[in-house]
Amino acid sequence: MQTQHKNRMAWLIGMALAGCLVSSMAAANGTSASDSSMPTVSNKLLLTGGVTQVEGSAGGGLTPWAVIGGYGTGDEIGANAFITHVSLPDYHLDEVGAMVGLYNRVEVSFAQQRFNTEQVGAALGLGQGFTFQQNIVGVKVRLFGDVVLDQDSWLPQVSIGAQHKQNDQAAVLRFIGAKSDQGTDYYVNATKLFLSQSLLVNATLRFTKANQIGILGFGGDRNNSYKPEFEGSVAYLLNRNLAIGAEYRQKPNNLGIAKEDDWYDAFVAWAPTKHVSLTLAYADLGNIVIKDRQRGLYASVQVGF
Amino acid sequence: MFKYSMHAAVIATAMMFAQSAIAQDAAPMPQQSAAMAASALRDPALKPVFDEFGGKPGLVALMNDFMDNLMADTRTRPYFADSDREHIKVELVDQFCVILDGPCTYSGKDMEKVHRSLGINRAAFNALVEDLQKAMDKNDIPFRAQNKLLAKLAPMHKVVITK
Numbered sequence: 215m216q217t218q219h220k221n222r223m224a225w226l227i228g229m230a231l232a233g234c235l236v237s238s239m240a241a242a243n244g245t246s247a248s249d250s251s252m253p254t255v256s257n258k259l260l261l262t263g264g265v266t267q268v269e270g271s272a273g274g275g276l277t278p279w280a281v282i283g284g285y286g287t288g289d290e291i292g293a294n295a296f297i298t299h300v301s302l303p304d305y306h307l308d309e310v311g312a313m314v315g316l317y318n319r320v321e322v323s324f325a326q327q328r329f330n331t332e333q334v335g336a337a338l339g340l341g342q343g344f345t346f347q348q349n350i351v352g353v354k355v356r357l358f359g360d361v362v363l364d365q366d367s368w369l370p371q372v373s374i375g376a377q378h379k380q381n382d383q384a385a386v387l388r389f390i391g392a393k394s395d396q397g398t399d400y401y402v403n404a405t406k407l408f409l410s411q412s413l414l415v416n417a418t419l420r421f422t423k424a425n426q427i428g429i430l431g432f433g434g435d436r437n438n439s440y441k442p443e444f445e446g447s448v449a450y451l452l453n454r455n456l457a458i459g460a461e462y463r464q465k466p467n468n469l470g471i472a473k474e475d476d477w478y479d480a481f482v483a484w485a486p487t488k489h490v491s492l493t494l495a496y497a498d499l500g501n502i503v504i505k506d507r508q509r510g511l512y513a514s515v516q517v518g519f
Numbered sequence: 520m521f522k523y524s525m526h527a528a529v530i531a532t533a534m535m536f537a538q539s540a541i542a543q544d545a546a547p548m549p550q551q552s553a554a555m556a557a558s559a560l561r562d563p564a565l566k567p568v569f570d571e572f573g574g575k576p577g578l579v580a581l582m583n584d585f586m587d588n589l590m591a592d593t594r595t596r597p598y599f600a601d602s603d604r605e606h607i608k609v610e611l612v613d614q615f616c617v618i619l620d621g622p623c624t625y626s627g628k629d630m631e632k633v634h635r636s637l638g639i640n641r642a643a644f645n646a647l648v649e650d651l652q653k654a655m656d657k658n659d660i661p662f663r664a665q666n667k668l669l670a671k672l673a674p675m676h677k678v679v680i681t682k
Contacts, residue, residue, distance in 0.1 A: 257594070257642035257643075257645045287640070287642045287645065289640055290642065318641075364674075365670040365674055366673070409669055409673065410666060410670040412662065412666045451662070451666070452662070453662045454662070
């Protein structure tokens with residue numbers, strides 16, 4: 215009952231965010247139509263807001279960056295909606311979400327993940343295509359620094375954030391040894407653009423109890439405390455619209471019956487305009503429950519301004 | 520219950536940091552760094568980039584396209600419409616030429632003085648960067664060379680963006 219209530223809350227937040235997105239877009243269109251001298255959105259430089267990472271925050275594919283999502287500058291509000299699909303040998307993940315970036319200072323995001331266990335669900339007696347659903351509400355605050363402009367110092371842009379996650383399969387999670395069906399990750403990250411080298415570097419330190427980012431619950435028989443985990447990304451800018459890069463995400467290993475591996479990916483992000491970006495990645499997600507070597511294609515489309 | 524109070528504490532801490540960061544952003548910049556950013560600093564390491572820009576004739580061609588873009592862009596046009604654009608182009612050629620270690624001298628006005636009263640915000644500054652990028656693309660300047668110049672220009676935001 216409580217879980218249902220929380221899911222409803224998460225949906226409400228999601229709908230509110232989507233509402234913000236639509237109304238800000240309408241406002242943006244109104245602005246450009248009536249007062250073309252000074253539009254109020256879309257003024258960050260291309261790709262400098264990152265894309266949407268797997269938990270709905272602005273970043274690479276796997277890791278959040280210190281950037282605030284959307285193309286709004288300090289005087290503006292930006293927003294994005296995204297859809298992501300990850301296809302693995304024995305599972306697939308479908309995801310939708312939206313985020314709002316406020317004045318290049320605060321980012322609020324919502325994402326819903328649906329992790330489909332395909333044949334593995336049948337093998338484990340859960341039923342073929344058994345699906346874990348997880349709602350994630352994220353908040354990120356930029357503390358200091360400017361990822362693009364601070365080219366005469368070593369100072370990166372630094373942000374802190376939290377991702378609150380609610381999984382809908384409490385009974386199954388208990389059965390596999392997870393201690394909770396909900397949890398909150400806290401992170402601090404630093405992102406630096408080395409413009410002379412056309413290179414962007416990000417480092418994130420995340421404090422988490424999440425098993426497989428929360429899809430298998432939080433905490434476990436092997437460990438039930440917050441552990442610091444390192445995440446890193448590098449991206450090389452090929453031109454204004456195109457970046458290639460690689461990411462690493464260290465993960466806890468809390469469950470005795472389901473070994474968990476660190477994640478890696480190599481990606482291409484293409485933004486033909488500020489209103490749309492496409493990210494393709496080859497991701498190595500290692501062992502997931504009873505299936506090893508889960509490597510496959512990560513595809514994400516983002517629309518916004 | 521504990522968890523919720525922890526969330527509240529984290530959010531409160533985040534807000535506090537954000538407040539102080541905002542205060543930091545708004546603090547006046549030290550005089551010294553303003554002067555540093557104001558002058559175009561010659562960097563001998565960028566001589567090969569000067570060649571990639573096509574030398575001084577390349578910079579002249581670039582600046583013609585750049586100014587055309589600025590005037591066509593509704594976000595930047597108001598800042599240039601009533602100014603001596605031919606003079607600005609000459610100044611910009613000299614300034615970029617000096618930064619890229621070309622055989623020029625920059626005798627132009629102090630960047631801080633020029634921009635002080637213009638009320639340029641980040642959106643307008645970024646719009647100008649986009650217009651410059653488009654002009655560099657049109658002039659077939661390699662992307663890496665473009666970024667080497669932009670990395671030298673970026674610190675000027677301290678004296679250009681005043682609101």
